[in-house]
Amino acid sequence: MIFGDKLLARCLLSCVLFFALSMGASAHADSVSVSAAKWDLGQLMQSLAQVKNIQGQFVERKYLSILNAPLEFSGTLFYAAPSHLEKRTLLPKPESMVLDQDRLTLERKNQRRSLVLQDYPVVWAFVEGIRSTLAGDLQTLSRFYRVNLEGSVNQWRLVLVPSEPQMQGVVSEIYISGSKNRVASIEILETGGDRSVMTITEGAP
Amino acid sequence: MNSTARWALGVWFTFLLVCGLIISRTEFTTDMSAFLPRSPSPAQKVLVEQLRDGVVSRLILIGLEGGTPATLAQTSKSLAAQLRKEPEFISVNNGESVGAEKDRDFLWRNRYLLSPAITAEHFSAPTLRTSLEDDLQLLGSPAGALVKRILPADPSGELIRLIDQLQGQTKPAMHDGVWFAKDGKRALLVAQTTAPGYDIDAQQRAVMLIQRAFTQASNTGAAPQHMLVSGPGVFSVRARDSIKGDAMRISLIATTLIALMLLALYRSPRVLVLGLLPVASGALAGVAAVSLGFGSVHGITLGFGATLIGEGVDYAIYLFTQITPARTPQTTLARIWPTLRLGVLTSICGFSAMLFSGFPGLAQLGLFSIAGLIVAVAVTRWVLPAMLPRGFTAQMVGAFAPSVMSLVQRAPRLRYLSLLVVILALASIIAHRGPIWNKQLGSLSPISKQDQGVDEQLRRDIGAPDVRYLIVVNAQDEERTLQASEKIGALLQPLIAQGALETFDSPAIYLPSQALQRERQTALPAPGTLRENMQQALSGLPFQSDLFEPFLRDVAVAKTQPLQDRRNLQGTNLALKLDSLLVKHTQGWMAMLPLRGVTQAQIIAAEIAKLPGQQIVLLDIKREADRLYQTYLRDAIMLSLLGAIAIVLLLAVSLRSPRRVLRVLMPLAAAVITVTALLTAGGHQLTIFHLVGLLLVVAIGSNYALFFDRQGDSGHDRERMLTSLLFANLSTVIGFGLLSFSHAPVLQAIGITVGGGAILSLVFSAILILPSAPEKTSLDRTLLR
Incomplete structure (x- = not known):
């Protein structure tokens, strides 16, 4: 591809940021029991890995320095283990993103675009980080982020700090918080100070 | 003396x-021009130019196999880096974004002259309002991070539009930053040679450079890798090597055998x-x-x-x-x-x-x-x-003469059998299903099936199917050529929507004509007007005030900036692309618009024909090439028939006897018919090579027949004469017969035809031509009847 690799990478990156948000979509807590006494990062990853299906709704707010009011989007999320994820925005205008294995397909205003994630190391790092979180693969996750766990089993927060310089240029920190094996919100702090927060409620719309 | x-x-x-x-x-030439008639049509001229030195003829496709994706990607990168240093290559593309910065810079600086969206309407308040509402949506979408950075200077998204337009063509999959086949097992590169495809020496150098660079690049100690190379130039090199090799080996063997035979004789x-x-x-x-x-x-x-x-x-x-x-x-x-x-x-x-x-x-x-x-x-x-x-x-001749004579004397007994053979042969030709002559230029192709398969595979992988349809525009200068390309582009867009074709490429995408650039420049509003329009459009939207100052400034600059031409593109990848699609030749300029996924060529041709006063041709490369060859072949066959008539006339004048003319012609006709039947029955479709072979059969065979037909020689002289025919025939059969074992279709076709035809001519001459002794004339009459 001759043109705009960087542009495209950025575009993809941003789109993967969205996935980061959606990936955390609520997990079913009932199938896994966790012992609070020995609870740690490994335990959290293990319980997240048990989740095979997620269906939920999201509300996302973006706070951008170029705007004098936040943007709000809402829609549905669907996840099927190990690697299929869909985010369908319904408001204010419909658009969709589907990640299947390594292929990302975007649809907006009758335009459809399909991309392979491996083409872009930064994007790949990002997706692999999120995917590893869901899969409970701490080893892979640690290749791309310094991972920290705060809080308790009933109210935990994962702090991901990118270790790759390229990634650091775009994202400074990612917070994923939840309860047991259920993800409730994802907050992304961009390097320039912009920020987005997505909250997830579980269940069919 | x-x-x-x-x-x-x-x-x-x-x-x-x-x-x-x-x-x-x-001066010796080797290109397609041999098949070009003296007064070619414009399409034929373009076709031969394209096949000679068009961009299509300069492409070399490279596939790397045999390692892990990571090592293959590494090899691809160092191979490309080495080849880019060689002056033999105009470009080497493997998916790496070499020079993308310059391209992006050019597009960014000239976005208001290059974008097809720029009209007087485009920056009116209502249209700006729609753009800004779209921007808000985009900010929340995957493109948000990109849009955020360039939004203040480009709220209407011209850069994205330009990049979209340039990325319209399908591209291969990527791995580790380079092109790969879909299954991830083969890294892909496309090199464009400086030398035209018909310059086989230069193509050979290019292929050697690729091989050397590959040996160096793949020498990583990891799993052994191997390389597939394909393309028109590569084929020419291989064909020449194989024909040269075969011709050398076979002629060496044949020469030795013939020399031994003649040495024994002389x-x-x-x-x-x-x-x-x-x-x-x-x-x-x-x-x-x-x-x-x-x-x-x-x-x-x-x-x-x-x-x-x-x-x-x-x-x-x-x-x-x-x-x-x-x-x-x-x-x-x-x-x-x-x-x-x-x-x-x-x-x-x-x-x-x-x-x-x-x-x-x-x-x-x-x-x-x-x-x-x-x-x-x-x-x-x-x-x-x-x-x-x-x-x-030649002492030896005398030793052979008696046995040759006894054979010749007994040969006429086979005359009825031989007539039956000829009739059967003729019947088999007439009854043959399917065409006797192969009318496709591809039939002359010396490319093996395996090489063709590799070529198709690589083209599929790279997503660059063989260009079959091409619109060609000729005009007297660059500007008019670009303007014509723009008109064709406008005409093709609705045809894409109709499904007549999938997509097309055009030089005007990379460099719009000066007229169109000026038109766009004029359409840009004055700074004051734009500011007012923008204020109206922004009312009620959550953008920070003064956010769009860079936009107002850039449009003001674009309104008066100099128009862009070829020189401004220098050093970008856009220039390479433009140079391959827009070329200067002796009479003016020519633009090429390759079409992809054409399903309704007639509709496209009909639409193009509506453009007035332009030299525009829709070229179907395959059909046009086949048609060219067909006319060539038809011409050759017809002239050969005319030649046959001339031979009959000549013999009639020289021999002054219809019976003798018939006697001389009969073995020739019998040989030609029988060898044609054998070829056809053997599954060969005849090509120009076979025709040349048949001509030689007639030339050689006519000598045999004329010698057999001689009258008034003494018995001894006739013995020696007929024996000399046998040795002449043997040398022909050795020389050409061995060619039929060649792998090169050209040599094989000529070998089988001439080797077989020469034997048959001699045998039929011996059987059908009797010395004019009185007791044999009754047979002549039977044959004449």
């Missing part, structure tokens, strides 16, 4: 010197060498004559011409084997000369029709063979006798 002989030698020697001098200044190495003089002199004369007549000599003329005058080898054999102690070279010559002369004249008549062909390639062939045969027979007549050792005689 008498004075006549001395004169002859002197003339011959001088003649050879002159020929050598002419040849040393001759018992004199000197005579053996003398035997080659006629045909060698003839070849030199042929090349010199074509060079003088046409200004250059085509490779096909050389190959086919040398084949056609193969008859010249026989002349020396006829002479040498018939000399006895009782018959000096001079008396032998005096005896056989009328027949030899008629034989040569017959061949010349056969070939002369080609002189009048509308294809310079065929006309060259006619001239070559005529000049060659005249010189070959003249050297046999006037030069050879003086150079023969005194008292030379």
Whole structure:
């Protein structure tokens, strides 16, 4: 591809940021029991890995320095283990993103675009980080982020700090918080100070 | 040596010197132009130009296999880096974004001149409002991070539009930053050579450079990798190597065998060498004559011409084997000369029709063979006798003569059987299902099935299917050519929506015409107007105030900036693309618009025809090339038939007897029919190579028939004469028969046709031509009836 690799990478990156948000979509807590006494990062990853299906709704707010009011989007999320994820925005205008294995397909205003994630190391790092979180693969996750766990089993927060310089240029920190094996919100702090927060409620719309 | 002989030698020697001098200044060509008629249509001209040195002819596709994706990607990168340093390559593309910064910079600085969206409406308040609302949506979408950065200077998204337009073509998958096949097992590169596809030497250098660079690049100690290379130039190199290799090996074996046979016959190495003089002199004369007549000599003329005058080898054999102690070279010559002369004249008549062909390639062939045969027979007549050792005689011939004669005497018993064979052969040709002649240019292709398969695979992987349809525009200058390209582009867009084609490429995408750039510049609003429009459009939207100052500033700059031309593109990848689609030639400029996924060529052609006053051609490369070859083949067949008529007339005038004419023609016709039937039954579709082979069969066979037909020879003379035919035939069969084992289709076709045809001509001559003794005339009557 001759043109705009960087542009495209950025575009993809941003789109993967969205996935980061959606990936955390609520997990079913009932199938896994966790012992609070020995609870740690490994335990959290293990319980997240048990989740095979997620269906939920999201509300996302973006706070951008170029705007004098936040943007709000809402829609549905669907996840099927190990690697299929869909985010369908319904408001204010419909658009969709589907990640299947390594292929990302975007649809907006009758335009459809399909991309392979491996083409872009930064994007790949990002997706692999999120995917590893869901899969409970701490080893892979640690290749791309310094991972920290705060809080308790009933109210935990994962702090991901990118270790790759390229990634650091775009994202400074990612917070994923939840309860047991259920993800409730994802907050992304961009390097320039912009920020987005997505909250997830579980269940069919 | 008498004075006549001395004169002859002197003339011959001088003649050879002159020929050598002419040849040393001759230009030899090897491109498609041999198949181009004298007054080609515009489409044919473009086609041959494209096949000669068009961008399509310069592509080399490379596939790397055998390692992990990571090591293959590494090899791809270092291979590309090495090749980019070589002046032999215009570009080497493997998916890495080399020079993308410059491209992006050019697009960014000139977005308001380049974008197809710029009209007077585009920056009105309502349209701006729609753009800004879209921007808000985009900020929350995957493109948000990109949009956020450039939004203040480009709220209407012109840069994204431009990049979209340029990325419209399908591209291969990527791995580790380089192109890969979909299954991830093969890394892909596309190189474009500096030299045109027809320059086989340069293409060979390019292929060697690629191989050397690959050896270095893949030497990583990891799993062994291997490389697939394909493309028109690569094929030419391989074809030449295989034909050269085969021709060398086979002619070495054939020459050895023939030389051994003749040495056994002559018992004199000197005579053996003398035997080659006629045909060698003839070849030199042929090349010199074509060079003088046409200004250059085509490779096909050389190959086919040398084949056609193969008859010249026989002349020396006829002479040498018939000399006895009782018959000096001079008396032998005096005896056989009328027949030899008629034989040569017959061949010349056969070939002369080609002189009048509308294809310079065929006309060259006619001239070559005529000049060659005249010189070959003249050297046999006037030069050879003086150079023969005194008292030379081929002893061995006498030993064979009795058995040859007894065979010849018994041969006529087979006449009914042979007639049956010919009738069956004729029936099988008539009953043959499917066409006898192969009408596709591809039938001449020396590319093996395996190579074709690799080529198709790589093209599929890279997503660059063979370009079959091309719109070609000619105009007197660059500007008009670009303007015409823009008009065609506008015409193609609705056809894409209709599904007549998938997509197209055009030079105007990379560089709009000055007129269009000016039109866009004029359409940009004045700074004050734009500011007002923007304020109206922004009301009620959550953008920070003053956010769009960079936009207002950039439009003001664009309103007065200089228009862009070719020079401004220098150093970008856009320039490479533009140069391949927009070229200057002697009469003006030419633009090419390759079409992809064409489903309704007629509709496209009809739409293009509506554009007034333009030189625009929709070129279907495959169909046009086949049609060109078909006319060539048809011309060659028709001229050969005319040549056959000329032969009949010549024989009628010389022999002054319809019966004898028929006697001479019958074995020739029988041989041609039978060998054609054998070829067809053997699954061969005949090509121009077979036709040339058949012409040679007639040329050689007519000599056999004429010698058999001779009257008034003593029994002894006739014995020696017929035996000399056997040895002439043996040398032809050895020489051409071995070619049929070649892997190169050209050599194989000619080998089978001539080898088989020569034997059949001799056998049919022996069977069908009876000495004119009184008791045999009844048979003649039966045959005539």
